[in-house]
Amino acid sequence: MLFSRKLHGQLAGLETPFYYYNLSLLQETLDSAKKAADKRGFHVHYALKANFNDRLLKSIQASGFGADCVSGNEVQKAIDMGFDAGKITFAGVGKSDKEIILALNHHIFAFNVESIQEMEVINELAGQLGVKANVSLRINPNVDAHTHHYITTGLDENKFGVPTSELERAASVIRNAAHVELIGLHFHVGSQITDMNVFKSLCVKVNEWKSWFEERGTVIKVLNVGGGLGVDYHHPDEQPIPDFDTYFDIFDKFLERGPHQEVHFELGRALVAQCGSLVSKVLYTKSGVKKHFLVLDAGMTELMRPALYQAYHKMERVGETEEPIVNYDVVGPICESSDCFGKEVPLPESKRGDLIAIRTAGAYGEVMASRYNLREEIRYVYSDTI
Ligand SMILES: *Cc1c(COP(=O)(O)O)cnc(C)c1O
Numbered sequence: 001m002l003f004s005r006k007l008h009g010q011l012a013g014l015e016t017p018f019y020y021y022n023l024s025l026l027q028e029t030l031d032s033a034k035k036a037a038d039k040r041g042f043h044v045h046y047a048l049k050a051n052f053n054d055r056l057l058k059s060i061q062a063s064g065f066g067a068d069c070v071s072g073n074e075v076q077k078a079i080d081m082g083f084d085a086g087k088i089t090f091a092g093v094g095k096s097d098k099e100i101i102l103a104l105n106h107h108i109f110a111f112n113v114e115s116i117q118e119m120e121v122i123n124e125l126a127g128q129l130g131v132k133a134n135v136s137l138r139i140n141p142n143v144d145a146h147t148h149h150y151i152t153t154g155l156d157e158n159k160f161g162v163p164t165s166e167l168e169r170a171a172s173v174i175r176n177a178a179h180v181e182l183i184g185l186h187f188h189v190g191s192q193i194t195d196m197n198v199f200k201s202l203c204v205k206v207n208e209w210k211s212w213f214e215e216r217g218t219v220i221k222v223l224n225v226g227g228g229l230g231v232d233y234h235h236p237d238e239q240p241i242p243d244f245d246t247y248f249d250i251f252d253k254f255l256e257r258g259p260h261q262e263v264h265f266e267l268g269r270a271l272v273a274q275c276g277s278l279v280s281k282v283l284y285t286k287s288g289v290k291k292h293f294l295v296l297d298a299g300m301t302e303l304m305r306p307a308l309y310q311a312y313h314k315m316e317r318v319g320e321t322e323e324p325i326v327n328y329d330v331v332g333p334i335c336e337s338s339d340c341f342g343k344e345v346p347l348p349e350s351k352r353g354d355l356i357a358i359r360t361a362g363a364y365g366e367v368m369a370s371r372y373n374l375r376e377e378i379r380y381v382y383s384d385t386i
Pocket residue numbers: 047049050068070091092188190191192226227228229266267268269270
C-alpha cells in the first residue's frame with residue numbers, strides 16, 4: 001500500500017491539496033520502459049503534455065527519452081530541461097507560425113504534420129530561414145481505439161491527421177516542397193488504450209500505408225506509432241508499472257519494417273500516471289436523505305479528468321483506518337455540478353480533517369490545473385523531499 005502509516009505522518013502536516021510524486025516508482029517505470037524499448041531497438045519520446053513538472057522531466061530526460069511536444073512552449077521547455085533537440089517531435093493540428101519558427105530554429109527531429117496546408121506553411125517558413133524541415137506525415141488511419149470518445153483520435157471524423165483520402169495530394173505537395181524532407185509516417189489513435197488488439201489493428205494500417213508510399217518511390221525512414229498505452233486506474237498498486245514488454249512485442253511482431261526503418265513511440269500516460277496522487281483534505285461531511293457527501297478541498301481545478309471525461313480515479317484514506325465503510329459522493333468546492341470525483345465511493349467513515357488520496361493522477365492532472373474560482377496555484381511535493 002502506497003499510503004502507509006509512515007507516509008501519513010509525513011504528509012499530515014502539509015498544506016492541502018497537493019500532488020504527491022513518488023520519484024522511485026517513476027524511475028522504476030522509466031527503467032522498465034527504456035529496457036523494453038532498447039531490447040527491440042525502439043525509440044521513445046515522452047509526451048510532455050501528460051506532465052511537465054520539472055523534477056519528473058529531469059528524471060525522464062536523464063533516463064534517455066526523447067520528447068514529444070504539442071506546442072512551441074513545450075518544445076522550448078524540453079530544450080530548457082536538457083532534452084536533445086534531435087529527439088524532439090512536434091505534433092498538433094494548430095501550430096502557429098511563431099511555434100513553427102521556434103522549432104525550425106532548434107532543428108528538432110521532426111514535425112508531425114497534420115494537414116496539407118500546414119505542410120505548405122512549414123515549407124515556406126523553412127525556406128525563409130534557409131533550413132530544411134524534417135517532417136512525418138500524420139495519417140489518420142481510421143482505427144477505433146475503443147476508448148472514451150473524447151480521447152479517441154484516429155477515426156475519420158476526428159480533427160487529427162491527414163485523412164487517407166487526401167494522401168495522394170499530400171504526397172504530391174511533399175514532392176514539390178523544396179524545404180521539407182519527408183522522413184516518416186506518424187500515427188496516434190487515442191489514449192488510455194488497454195485492448196492490445198487496437199495496437200494490432202494499428203500495425204496492419206501502418207504496414208498498409210508504408211507500402212503505399214514505398215510503391216510510389218518514397219523512402220520511409222521512421223515509423224512513428226504514437227502513444228496511448230493505458231494504465232490500470234482501478235488497481236494502482238497491483239500493477240503500478242505497465243507491461244511494456246507485451247506492448248512493444250505487438251509492434252515487434254506485427255510491424256513490417258526494413259533493416260533501416262526506425263520505430264518511434266510517444267508515450268505519456270503510461271510513464272507518469274501511477275507515480276502521482278492528489279492528496280486532499282476532507283473539509284466537510286454531510287448527509288442528505290439518501291446520500292452521504294464528502295466535501296474535499298481539492299476540486300476539478302486541481303484534477304479535471306473526472307469532470308472532463310467522467311474518468312475514474314481510485315480514492316483512499318491516507319493512513320490505516322478501522323472505521324466501517326460508507327458510500328460517499330466525493331465532491332470538490334468548485335461552483336459546478338460536474339465538480340465531483342466519484343459517486344457512491346466506498347471509503348472508511350471519514351471526518352473533517354482526514355486525508356484522501358486520489359490515485360493514478362500523475363498524467364493529465366497537474367498540467368490541467370486551472371485558476372477558475374481564483375483558486376490557489378497548484379502545490380506538489382516529491383517523495384524524496386518530505
Ligand atoms: C497525447 C499524445 C501522445 C501521448 O498519449 P498518451 O495516451 O499519454 O500516451 C502521443 N502522441 C501525440 C501526438 C499526442 O497528442
